[in-house]
Amino acid sequence: AQSVTQLDxxxxxxxxxxxxxxxxYSSSVSVYLFWYVQYPNQGLQLLLKYLSGxxxxxxxxxxxxxxxxxxxxFHLRKPSVxxxxxxxxxxxxxxxxxxxxxxxxxxxxxxVTP
Amino acid sequence: GAGVSQSPRYKVAKRGQDVALRCDPISGHVSLFWxxxxxxxxxxxxxxFQNEAQLDKSGLPxxxxxxxxxxxSVSTLKIQRTQQExxxxxxxxxxxxxxRGSTEAFFGQGTRLTxx
Numbered sequence: 001a002q003s004v005t006q007l008d009x010x011x012x013x014x015x016x017x018x019x020x021x022x023x024x025y026s027s028s029v030s031v032y033l034f035w036y037v038q039y040p041n042q043g044l045q046l047l048l049k050y051l052s053g054x055x056x057x058x059x060x061x062x063x064x065x066x067x068x069x070x071x072x073x074f075h076l077r078k079p080s081v082x083x084x085x086x087x088x089x090x091x092x093x094x095x096x097x098x099x100x101x102x103x104x105x106x107x108x109x110x111x112v113t114p
Numbered sequence: 115g116a117g118v119s120q121s122p123r124y125k126v127a128k129r130g131q132d133v134a135l136r137c138d139p140i141s142g143h144v145s146l147f148w149x150x151x152x153x154x155x156x157x158x159x160x161x162x163f164q165n166e167a168q169l170d171k172s173g174l175p176x177x178x179x180x181x182x183x184x185x186x187s188v189s190t191l192k193i194q195r196t197q198q199e200x201x202x203x204x205x206x207x208x209x210x211x212x213x214r215g216s217t218e219a220f221f222g223q224g225t226r227l228t229x230x
Binding site (some may be wrong): 006041044092099103104 | 154220
């Protein structure tokens with residue numbers, strides 16, 4: 001069985017400031033890790049994923065996440081946020097052999113203000 | 115459209131009423147998933163189809179929940195005798211399928227079910 005913990009339910013941040021969203025997981029098997037974003041009134045969109053290889057993964061809009069196996073973490077960071085980054089962010093994990101079945105965290109609401 | 119389409123977007127049901135929620139996956143996607151997202155929570159897995167075969171229904175909360183995908187494309191999630199605790203957003207996702215080079219699941223906008 002797996003579980004995902006997102007330690008912050010809401011993160012307020014000023015525009016152009018950095019942000020870090022924390023995600024820890026527990027699993028007895030190898031996993032794939034994902035961050036999804038949900039903008040207001042929209043569906044979940046994949047932001048980035050870790051499957052194998054380099055432990056640092058990046059998205060096209062400036063987010064990055066680092067897989068830390070020893071700490072079972074997959075924290076999401078962005079050095080400078082925009083107003084448009086206001087959204088809910090979900091960390092998710094799946095077994096490598098049942099990759100489509102996702103276990104989600106409870107989500108972190110990011111609110112960016114000027 | 116090119117994405118996963120769900121209908122209706124909103125559904126209000128009286129307690130005890132049966133409801134049917136529809137999902138049109140991306141054309142050619144073999145895998146289809148249903149999730150339930152309660153208010154303030156992350157999505158919870160309900161069931162998984164590979165083509166028309168329902169390979170995993172371990173997340174269905176009770177025997178009032180039933181899902182089908184008879185032709186391996188469109189899927190319907192049916193909830194019988196709805197209860198207030200069934201109020202949630204029901205999300206559908208599809209992906210190319212195992213062994214086909216993609217690990218990304220594409221989500222629809224969901225159906226918000228409110229049971230009154």
